[in-house]
Amino acid sequence: MAKVSMSVNGKPVTGEVEGRTLLVQFLREGLGLTGTHVGCDTSQCGACVVHVDGRAVKACAIFAAEAEGAEVTTIEGMADADGSLSTIQQAFQDHHGLQCGFCTPGMVMSAAALLAENPKPSEAEVRDYLEGNLCRCTGYHNIVKAIMAASGQDVAIAAE
Template sequence: MTKVSMRVNGRPVSAEVEGRTLLVQFLREGLGLTGTHVGCDTAQCGACVVHVDGRATKACNVFAMDCDGAEVATIEGMAAPDGTLSPIQQAFQDHHGLQCGFCTPGMVMSAAALLDENPRPTEAEVREYLEGNICRCTGYHNIVKAILAASGQPVAVAAE
């Protein structure tokens, strides 16, 4: 067992974990933050995307102990303390960027990372950035529209 300490959604957390404990397991089972989904366990689908020290990271592909001392942000930390949705979450809602919702947390976290890196991406840049996130329901058009809307760009030109 190894002691890990990190900040998750701005709160300090510490726990003893086995060396093989994945970050996604630590978040879901250890901290009860079940918004980070487990889809494929092979880093292919993107349902488990979180931010580790500000970078989009597939939590099924990193050990919890490798995040010792890190700042981790999950979908639960995106909304304001009063429950007000973040601009990206609101855009997903406004532009119907979700259907079943399984991929949505990973998509939102990936979108946030993209907009941090590139505040006004083109449609092509959004689509390329999301290549590591799989959605089986939406066809991606409304997800792209939502991300462009969250960037402050007109949606009428998006994914038409």
């Protein structure tokens, strides 16, 4: 066992982990932050996307020890300071960018990373960026509309 320390959603945390403990396991099992989902365990679906030092990372693809000293943000850390939904979360709700909700945390985290890099992405750029996030329910159209809306763009530009 090794000690690991990092900041998660703005709070310092420390825990004991085995060398093989994945970041997603540490977040869910060690810290009780179950909003980060485990969908495939193979880094294919994107349900486990979190931000590590501002970068979107699939938490099933890195070890907890690799996040030593890092600033980690999970879906639980995306709400506004007053507890209300962030702009991106609200856009997903307003534009029905979810159905079953399983992929939603990873989609929101990926969307936040995209908008931090590119505040006004085109529809094609949104679709390209989401390539590593799978959704089996929505067909992506409303997810793309939600991200376009969160960027302040007219959702009518998203193809019907």
